[in-house]
Amino acid sequence: MSCEQKCYKILMFPWLAHGHISPFAELAKRLIHRNFRVFLCSTPVNLEPFRKSTEEPSLEFVDLHLSSTEIPKKYHTTKNLPTHLMPTLKTALIESKENFRNVLKIIKPDILVYDFMQPWASAMASEEGISSIVLFPCGAACTSCIVHYTNQPEMEFPFESLRLSETEREKSEIINTVTNSDDNKDESLRFFGGPSASFIMVNSSNKLEGKYISYLSELVKKEVLPVGFLIQEPVQKSDDSMFVDWLSKKNTKSVVFVSFGSEYFLTKEEIEEVALGLEISGVSFIWVVRFPVGEKMGLDDALPQGFQNRVGDRGMIVEGWAPQTKILSHPSVGGFLSHCGWNSILEAVTCRVPVIAMPMQLDQPMNSRLVAEVGIGIEVQRDGEEFTREEIAKAIKKVVVEDDGKDMARNVDKLSSEVRENRDDEMNTTVSKLVQLAKG
Structure with a gap:
């Protein structure tokens, strides 16, 4: 995208875990270099290390303050969070929806890029007239496996190496989380993108997960775009x-x-x-x-x-x-x-x-x-x-x-x-799709 074209605004909203925020931040940096204006929204305790370490001055940080007083601010993150407080943190984020709505109203982004962990953000963006797109920080193999077993558990997963036994499915925390989520009951594929988006993004490459990306697309009936590996290059300290x-x-x-x-x-x-x-x-x-x-x-x-x-x-x-x-x-x-x-x-x-x-x-x-x-x-x-x-x-x-x-x-x-040779092509395809989404 040339400098003469409109600079679209994107608001990033990852789940409150470093392993989720990090790929969102990396995608943000790559989009900034392609003439997008990007905002990264999370709790202050999560954003603090990124504010200190980021070498991208154009990345703008937006604090989301959780409404709950039941959990100390130092635990407004999954990092070092005692296990018994995880349900409390999830509830605190959901109870802070209106705080997030205020962020949407202030930033007025062209696109919201949200985490599959909080599908309600997409619905809220739609209410505000904002297009949204989901980014999966995890891989397509795992995601397609989850979607398969939560939506058609009676059928065998088509790829034998990732096929789960009934016992393994019963023990799978991530499958049970998706299956039993209040956000997904009666609408189990809703977290795969708002109504405005015909595609979803995944933190992967066709060179690693091509067949799983294709199968995931078949399952969710949307195009699945691998954006390349969203990890930072080693920096000497x-x-x-x-x-x-x-x-x-x-x-x-x-x-x-x-x-x-x-x-x-x-x-x-x-x-x-x-x-x-x-x-x-x-x-x-x-x-x-x-x-x-x-x-x-x-x-x-x-x-x-x-x-x-x-x-x-x-x-x-x-x-x-x-x-x-x-x-x-x-x-x-x-x-x-x-x-x-x-x-x-x-x-x-x-x-x-x-x-x-x-x-x-x-x-x-x-x-x-x-x-x-x-x-x-x-x-x-x-x-x-x-x-x-x-x-x-x-x-x-x-x-x-x-x-x-x-x-x-x-x-x-x-x-x-x-993967490295394919990275620019995958990102360029993603950028083209985002521009189309922003134009409406």
Whole structure:
């Protein structure tokens, strides 16, 4: 779009989780560079780190204040949120609908880009005469699986690798959430876009999920546009140096990076199995260990006795945070032991690192199956419901040490190149559709 053409206004409204806000913010930056004016709306506690770190001065932030006084402002986010407060946070957001309506009235956007977690935002935008479009921060494989099983549970999912058994469906938190949501009862596909939009957007690429994107489109009877991988490129920071220095002393593709995301916390038993699995594997590692805010347990309490002394310089263990994309992009890293959150999968592919999958909840089991299907990683086998040290060690060695890992490395390298080559075409198609929607 040329500078002479109208600069359309877009309001972004993600769910209150970093894993949702981050891809919305990345899409915002890419649209700004194509002559859109973009506003990102969330609670102040969620926007604070983006305000501090964004290098895009044209991205405008809009605070949404929740009406509820039942939950402290520091918990107006899913990050570090105690599990028992999640229903309270969801209720607080729904009860703040009129605050969001005021944002719509003040900004007067041409388009609202909203998260599938809050379909009511689309209905509200329609009432204000504003076009809306949904963005799925998760992948098309997982989304098509959810839509299939919530709308035609009696039929088998057409792709065998992601097909769920009846028991798996009953246990799936994300399928149950969609099925039982008050927003979706009697209108189960409503969250796939407002009446003004003939398409939906998904945080993915045809090169990774082409067949699932096509099937999702068939299910929702709308065009599904992959916008490319909405992740940030690694940015050099001064506090990254200790990781880079440590990695630089290791052999190429010899290190496994271990992280389970910002919103899942391993139990003491799980920490012990991961620790001993790393020890048994003999592979060098960087492990990010996180504890809930206010948790009295620290590294000394959580790790097996004598573990750190036994692994010595073979392992770097950090509490709380590490520059994930910077670490994954280092040539010494040869595997990523991950919970398979969607953003982590996209970062692994972008950085050309095979995945050792330990899915825990939500969309992660389906993402893990996709990783195995496309040959860019493997899933750690469970003993019943539990992950064990022996199976963790076995999977790590298969990816980082054995010949199977070389095939996975070649596959992820090829996929990464294809995704990058296709990125501009996918974004340009999306921009063209958004302009058409804004014009009405």
